[in-house]
Amino acid sequence: MECLSLIEFTRKPTVMTSFSQAAPIDCSKRRWASAGLTAVLTLVALLSACALTPPVGKRFVMVVTRVPATRQELQYHAGLSLALERGVSREMVKSGRLVYAGCYFENAEPGAYVRLRHGYVLLPEGAPAKGGDIIEIAAEAADSTDGPFARFYGEYLGRSLGQMADYFPYKYSVSGKAFQCEDVAPNGRTRVEVYGVAAFWDFDLASAEASRNRQITDEDLRLGRIAMGECSPGLDSWVRWKVRLPDGLAVKKGDYLEAIAGAEESPGSTGALSLALRKVAGPAKAEFIKTQGSFTVACSAASRPLPVDR
Numbered sequence: 001m002e003c004l005s006l007i008e009f010t011r012k013p014t015v016m017t018s019f020s021q022a023a024p025i026d027c028s029k030r031r032w033a034s035a036g037l038t039a040v041l042t043l044v045a046l047l048s049a050c051a052l053t054p055p056v057g058k059r060f061v062m063v064v065t066r067v068p069a070t071r072q073e074l075q076y077h078a079g080l081s082l083a084l085e086r087g088v089s090r091e092m093v094k095s096g097r098l099v100y101a102g103c104y105f106e107n108a109e110p111g112a113y114v115r116l117r118h119g120y121v122l123l124p125e126g127a128p129a130k131g132g133d134i135i136e137i138a139a140e141a142a143d144s145t146d147g148p149f150a151r152f153y154g155e156y157l158g159r160s161l162g163q164m165a166d167y168f169p170y171k172y173s174v175s176g177k178a179f180q181c182e183d184v185a186p187n188g189r190t191r192v193e194v195y196g197v198a199a200f201w202d203f204d205l206a207s208a209e210a211s212r213n214r215q216i217t218d219e220d221l222r223l224g225r226i227a228m229g230e231c232s233p234g235l236d237s238w239v240r241w242k243v244r245l246p247d248g249l250a251v252k253k254g255d256y257l258e259a260i261a262g263a264e265e266s267p268g269s270t271g272a273l274s275l276a277l278r279k280v281a282g283p284a285k286a287e288f289i290k291t292q293g294s295f296t297v298a299c300s301a302a303s304r305p306l307p308v309d310r
Contacts, residue, residue, distance in 0.1 A: 052233040052234050052299070052300070053233045053239050053264065053299070054231075054233070054239075054261040054299050055261060056261055056262060056263075056271065057260060057261060058260070058261045059258060059259070059260055059261070059277070059303070060231055060258075060259060060261055060299040060300070061231060061256060061257070061258055061259075061280060061283065061297060061298070061299065061300075061301040061302075061303055062229040062230060062231040062241055062243070062256070062257055062259060062297065062299070063229050063230060063231065063254065063255070063256055063257075063296070063297050064227045064228070064229045064251050064252065064253055064254065064255045064256070064257060065228055065229050065230055065253060066227070066228040066229075066253060067224055067226070067227050067228070067251060067252060067253065068221055068226055068228060069221055069222070069224070070221060071213070071218070071221065072142070072143045072144070072145065073143075073145060074213055074216060074221065074226070074228075074242075075142075075143060075209065075213070076209060076240065076265055077202075077205060077206050077209055078142035078143035078151040079118070079119035079120045079142045079143075079151045079152055079153050080120060080198075080202060080203070080205070080206035081142065081206050081209065081210055081213075082140065082142040082152075082153040083098065083120045083122065083153045083206070084203075084206055084207060084210060086122075086140075086153060088120075088122055088203075090200060090203050090204075090207075092122065093198050093199070093200050093202070093203040094200045096123075096128070096197050097122060097123045097124075097125065098120055098121070098122055098123070098197070098198040098203075099120065099121050099123060099129055099194050099195075099196065099197055099198060100118070100119075100120060100194075100195045100196050100197070100198055101118065101119065101120070101121050101135065101137075101154075101192040101193060101194045101195055102116055102117050102118030102119065102192055102193065102195060103116075103117050103118075103178075103179045103180060103181035103182070103191075103192050103193060104116055104117075104168075104170065104178040104179065104180060104181060105117070105147075105180070105181050106168045106178075106180055114170065114178070115146070115147065115150075117147070117149055117150055117151075117152070117181050117192075118151065118152075118195075119139070119142060119149075119151050119152035119153055119154060119192075120152075120153055120154070120198060121135065121137050121153075121154040121155065121156055121192070121194075122153075122154070122155050122156060123156045124156060127156060129156075129159075129194045130194065131194055131195055131196050132175070132193065132194065133159065133193070133194040134159070134160045134161065134162040134166070134179065134191055134192070134193055134194075135156060135157075135158070135159055135160060135191065135192060135193075135194060136156075136157040136158050136159070136160045136189065136190070136191050137154035137155060137156055137157055137188075137189075137190060137191070137192060138154055138155050138157055138187065138188045138189055139152045139153070139154040139184055139188045139189075139190050139192075140152060140153050140154065140188055148184065149184050149190075154188070154192070157189070160191050162179060162193070166179055166180055166191075167179055167180060168180055179191075179192070179193035208269055208270050209265065211270040212242065212263055212265070212269070212270060212273065213242075215272065215273055216242070216273070220244075224245070224250060224251075225244060225245050226242060226243070226244060226245065226273075227242070227243050227245055227251050227257065227276060228240070228241070228242050228243075229241055229243065229257065230296060231296065231297050231298060231299035231301075232288075232289040232291050232296035232297065232298055232299065233298075233299050233300075234289065235289060235290060235291075236290065236291055236292055237291065238291050238296050239264050239265075239299065240264065240265035241259065241261075241264055241265060241274050242265065242273050242274065243257065243259045243262075243273060243274040243275060243276040244273050244274070244275055244276065245276045246275075246276065246277070249276060249278070249279065251276075251279060255279055256279065256280050256281070256282055256283065256297065256301075257276045257277070257278070257279060257280065258276070258277045258278055258279075258280050258303035259274045259275060259276045259277060260274060260275045260277065261274050262274040262275065278303075279306055280303045280304055280305065280306060281304040281305065281306050281307065283297050283298070283301040283302065283304075284301075284302075287300075287301035287302065288301075
């Protein structure tokens, strides 16, 4: 089982080297490096939360975060999924040929959210790249929901040099600066910064998601029969779900659902999708759990009927 957390014990927290900053905590594996007492206590809390993840067949409550209408919207890991579709193998990933890369969009408003474009790039054999390198790629959009080429898969074209004007100050980067995104040419040509080498478990995660998504047809998406959402099993942890909706149940982002747990959106989870039962009333304030600065509905929240007029 998996809980998602922004804390990842095997990588520097300010450098994104995985499919997103929400790094997977896989409770079936132990991949965490030695840490101080605070980190150890946090890890214990995360493992406890994982133990509370609703098992298959258990009822839980979740909030709807998206009703996907296209296969792109269906994916949590769009760049990796497209890499698999284009023939990237586990052996290629293990050999270090797939790197995680991206760029940032500087926001003119001080303190405003800085948007990230990121994805995966396949290197040719014998063309190593390390974190901080600027490379030229032929990019293919994997998901443009959050902007053009927001998630991408690309093939390596060559090395490039980053000039001072290509960067802007960014306090959350180890170097204190971020490589600025460029316009993508009609043929997909653009430049990105390498963040790190993809891990084989990233590939396994995307493979498992592809297996789950094969249960969903284009007709399901067209008719709005699938909802995506999340709930929290414990402090600073959350679980993502895709659920199949019964006939006649229409939902939107922000609705709360009672569902029967199937496969969660976690590495190696390849069973049947979860099944939604009904919409329920918004949980009480006490039934939300703190998750990295925000609050997420607890998986164990009470499922109260909607008011009659709803």
